[in-house]
Amino acid sequence: MRKTVRHLADGREIIYFDDSAKPPPRDALDTRDLPAVAADSQIRRDPLTGEWVALAAHRQTRTYKPPADLCPLCPSKPGKPSEIPESDYDVVVFENRFPSFAQSVTGEKGTLDGRGLVPVAPGKGRCEVVCFTSDHDRSFGELSQERVRTVVDVWADRTATLSTVDGVEQVFPFENRGEEIGVTLHHPHGQIYGYPFVTPRTERMLATAAEYHAAHGRHVLGDVLAAERETGSRVIAAGEHWTAFVPPAARWPVQVLVVPHRQVPDLTGLTGAERTDFAEVYLKVLRCCDALYDRPLPYVAAWHQAPVRRGRDLSWLHLELFSVLRSKDKLKYLAGSESGMAVWVNDATPEQIAERLRAACAPR
Template sequence: MTERRYDPTRGEWVTFATHRQNRTFLPPADQCPLCPTAPGRPATEIAAADYELVAFDNRFPSFTAEPPEPSVAGDDLTPVAPAAGHAEVVVFTSDHDATLTALPAARLRALVDVWADRTTELGRRPEVGYVFPFENKGEEIGVTLNHPHGQIYGYPDIPPIPAQEIAAARRYRDEHGSCVWCDVGVREEDSERCVVRGSAFAAYVPFWARFPYQVYISARRHAPALPSLTAPERDDLARVLKQVLVAYDGLFGFSMPYVMAVHQEPAAPGHGDVSHLHLELSPPYRTATRRKFLAGSELAAGAYVTDLAPERTAAALRDVLARETAEPGRHEAAA
């Protein structure tokens, strides 16, 4: 069953993809479907002896170009729709034990190009309304494959959180005549919450951070989406992202789990004046041994309560980068 059901009490669509219940779950490394196909072993998803970056259709997609008809009938109160859209996997490296953090900045630059290319290609498809690249890293986040990879969803419409951002940005433009993300960026990149300021992107713990070590990486000019970036801007995004990832891994001495998501202009025209390209990285840890769980207030009310001040967490991340600069270690390519 793959279908979408409308929740009239929140004005949101919920997607059901029951076939994903049986997807591959944390296989041993020698049975990883994202590793290169090796002689004498069963074929994997990638028919190559080695590779750098690979993108392909998800075998267990939440959205497809030709979805089946819904299993139930909808009505005016609770409509039902096919789960039209697209779902891809992006594998970052052939090295099963690597992480995005450990890869050179040049590989992250190539990843930015892949994201931009797939945004353009998927955005042309009539069944896609919003292109959403993301990475779920770590078993704490709920990954089912440990091989370093991300995904790209082509939603049939604008998902709730990007839609809220666009609506808020439009209200702000109507009231103030400027882009809220541009105005926030100017303030944050010169504040004690700034972690890294590049030539084209700035990384900061937002004033309103919902997770203790949440970081936004935002374009310093009004760039609406990945394809609109120039080559130097893409270079800088890769550099800034690399530094944030290095800071995360150096913070508590282990490879930090996180959700990384790209927020950008929808596929349909008419939002470029209020859509502002930014990445949101949300790690679950608040100390080396304690995680931030979404419980009663966050999960049930949607009202986040954060445990640490953004000024404190940004300072901790800057300290990691300062140590790395003074004594370069395994992430010497951070800059």
């Protein structure tokens, strides 16, 4: 894989990752007249929960559902410049033009209104967009196994780089797919957030892992993985180095964990063989998901990685995929119990979810 770093008209970094045999030099210029990125992010900690909340009002003006011929993630064409100046690409990463967190934000740490009750700080971090292919009409599940392996290498590269960025405490690669999830750009792409704090979900998982290790001397996800591989009732796909299964306390109508058999804190710790095996197992999972309702499944695919500076010995890298679609044309809404009290009520058991997924991708 060849990596080439360039810059867009407003100074943002763009990085080309080429897996083709003889890629071009990647020297196309961004001809647009762009204003400087004006990110004004702030984070505030909720005094009742201790959780950080990001405020990024400048994102209200971000691009929203453009027509396909004006897609900003497609390669540039004559008279139609996009975020990617080249006429074609393999995988490309660039700084988000409307970031939730950025290095350019200003401000000082303090408290809201100087009262000492609500800590505030500039939302200093980094947000990147990852385009998986130049083909506007493909999906991640339609990529070749070789391309998925390239994307894994890109995720690992960006995790390593963003972990050194000033203010970043956790690196989060993810993909949102489908309008039901809230996607406004249909080109196959994901994002990477470099958070200026450790996320609430990760804090909770680290606390649970620490408690379990103190009681049993083992990692909780390692024991869950072993139990799932032994029983097999919730397993969707498995390879030499990874197993995909519906979690035993699934919250979502479709939910799958893809877990490596070896504990590593983040994507940078995966071997070449583990990265290749992930590509094979994950593509199987995505094929099952798209076959479930005989339509493209809207989903979130989220990498759970260790924080940059702490809890790394308690972290076990894994991917979580979930969907809000509970039938072909019905959504799972987060209503009173879920939104108000964070108590989830699922309309299907994990065993039923797993059986439906296995049946969907079985030979017909």
